[in-house]
Amino acid sequence: MSGLAELMLQNGFKVSGSDSGKSGITENLERLGAKISVPQAAENITDDVDMVVYTAAIHENNPELMEVRRRSVPAYTRAEFLGAVMMDYSYSIAVAGTHGKTTTTGMISEIMLSTDKDPTISIGGMLPSIHGNFRCGSRDIFITEACEYTNSFLSLVPKTEIILNIDADHLDFFKDLDDIRNSFRKFAELIPEDGNLVINSDIPDLAQFTAGLKCNIFTYGLAPGADYYPENISYDENAHGEFDLCGKDGKVITHIKLSIPGLHNIGNSIAAFIAAQQAGADTGTIAEALKGFGGTERRFEAKGSFGGVQVIDDYAHHPTEIRATLTTAQKTPHNTLWCVFQPHTYSRTKALFNELAEALSIADRVVLADIYAARETDDLGVSSRLLSEKIEELGTKSYYFPSFEEIEKFLEENCMHGDLLITMGAGDVYKIGDALLSK
Numbered sequence: 001m002s003g004l005a006e007l008m009l010q011n012g013f014k015v016s017g018s019d020s021g022k023s024g025i026t027e028n029l030e031r032l033g034a035k036i037s038v039p040q041a042a043e044n045i046t047d048d049v050d051m052v053v054y055t056a057a058i059h060e061n062n063p064e065l066m067e068v069r070r071r072s073v074p075a076y077t078r079a080e081f082l083g084a085v086m087m088d089y090s091y092s093i094a095v096a097g098t099h100g101k102t103t104t105t106g107m108i109s110e111i112m113l114s115t116d117k118d119p120t121i122s123i124g125g126m127l128p129s130i131h132g133n134f135r136c137g138s139r140d141i142f143i144t145e146a147c148e149y150t151n152s153f154l155s156l157v158p159k160t161e162i163i164l165n166i167d168a169d170h171l172d173f174f175k176d177l178d179d180i181r182n183s184f185r186k187f188a189e190l191i192p193e194d195g196n197l198v199i200n201s202d203i204p205d206l207a208q209f210t211a212g213l214k215c216n217i218f219t220y221g222l223a224p225g226a227d228y229y230p231e232n233i234s235y236d237e238n239a240h241g242e243f244d245l246c247g248k249d250g251k252v253i254t255h256i257k258l259s260i261p262g263l264h265n266i267g268n269s270i271a272a273f274i275a276a277q278q279a280g281a282d283t284g285t286i287a288e289a290l291k292g293f294g295g296t297e298r299r300f301e302a303k304g305s306f307g308g309v310q311v312i313d314d315y316a317h318h319p320t321e322i323r324a325t326l327t328t329a330q331k332t333p334h335n336t337l338w339c340v341f342q343p344h345t346y347s348r349t350k351a352l353f354n355e356l357a358e359a360l361s362i363a364d365r366v367v368l369a370d371i372y373a374a375r376e377t378d379d380l381g382v383s384s385r386l387l388s389e390k391i392e393e394l395g396t397k398s399y400y401f402p403s404f405e406e407i408e409k410f411l412e413e414n415c416m417h418g419d420l421l422i423t424m425g426a427g428d429v430y431k432i433g434d435a436l437l438s439k
Helices: 004-009 024-031 063-071 078-086 101-112 148-154 177-188 263-278 283-292 317-328 346-351 353-360 384-393 402-415 431-436
Strands: 016-018 035-037 051-053 075-077 091-096 120-127 134-135 141-147 160-163 198-201 218-219 228-235 240-245 252-261 301-306 308-316 338-343 365-368 397-399 420-424
Touching: 004 024, 004 078, 004 120, 004 134, 016 078, 016 141, 024 035, 024 198, 051 063, 051 078, 051 218, 063 075, 063 160, 063 177, 075 148, 075 338, 078 148, 078 384, 091 101, 091 263, 091 353, 101 120, 101 141, 101 263, 101 283, 134 397, 148 177, 160 263, 218 263, 228 252, 228 263, 240 263, 252 263, 252 283, 263 283, 301 431, 308 431, 317 338, 317 420, 338 402, 346 353, 365 384, 365 402, 420 431
Parallel strands: 016 035, 051 075, 091 141, 091 160, 120 141, 160 198, 198 218, 308 420, 338 365, 338 420, 365 397
Antiparallel strands: 120 134, 228 240, 240 252, 301 308
8 A cells, every 4th residue: 555655646646544553654655745644534534535545454344434435435445546557557567376476576576677677566575675665667567466365466457477376365255265266267367368477387277277368378387397497406504595497398598596595485586587588687687686686574584683593584474384484494504493473363373273283383492472363353263372282282392472572581581592583474473573682
């Protein structure tokens, strides 16, 4: 939402908005000329408001949205408005998938920033090279994440799509995995005939998403058989991968060295390579930009150390993401691997309870914070204490504390020199690491 507000401000529109509290993001928008109200209230919808844009996180009983409905002010979801904005650009790239969207969008952004394309960028995390989550460029190329939640990505207008993976998530909206897969198929059908689909060949029943499409289709994977795949993978002491990128004929296209860790990011980088190549970037520029890409905030982000304990922060909140992050952490030097996890939403925790416990048990020690409720109010009978007990059953030591202060005290007393501590989750669990590092 803040990125779209920034785009409108830079194009001369009068912008107002509201949030539940002040933040660096709201303060930045005020500096740019937006009128920001805290908290959200019906009186913020004034007579001079011509149009309202709202996020999927806003419920129909929100006081401002209720006032919008009462006044019959034209209102659009964020995705609908983003789709309309994308139509103003000659070329657009939309990055979808249950996991890896922000990192892959960041990679493509870094590549296109190295060209003469002057991209407009909308990304779901903070990208250091643009000092934020949005960059207003020319009308030449638009790069954005495409989130499947509430089917919002079906409102976009992409020329090139990436589908990284499809997993069971957002089950407070989708009925099941089949429902999610059907939405991704509809997403693929948005591509024009002269457009491109870049898709992970490891997705089960791939033909469901490719059959009958008239656009160009490029597959990538981690093994021969895909149009693009890696060979001769190796890692440095920080688990940063490098590899030979091969084409379907088995010939080496180029050598790629990454500055972010993990096998999953090798796959993400190949998807980014294909999309950037189709957007006009040359092989040398792509390889150099990928080497220089240091990641986005909260994606295996090295925060510092306290008492010889290295602190990493990561946004992982789905079992697949947790497994990838902890597997990567195992490849980095450490004595004991600690994971401080804050589950995200009751519905996700309940639906993926066993999978969460199994993924978290990869760590040597797990510390659970209370569930971050986000938009939800019903706890559905699930709790972090129950999750901690399940992890113990699987043979991994697990601890639960109801407050961040208790977690910080426990970690100070129990983490030892040479340990690796990962704060993990989509809520505000990063504050624990920040507090430990500030002492």
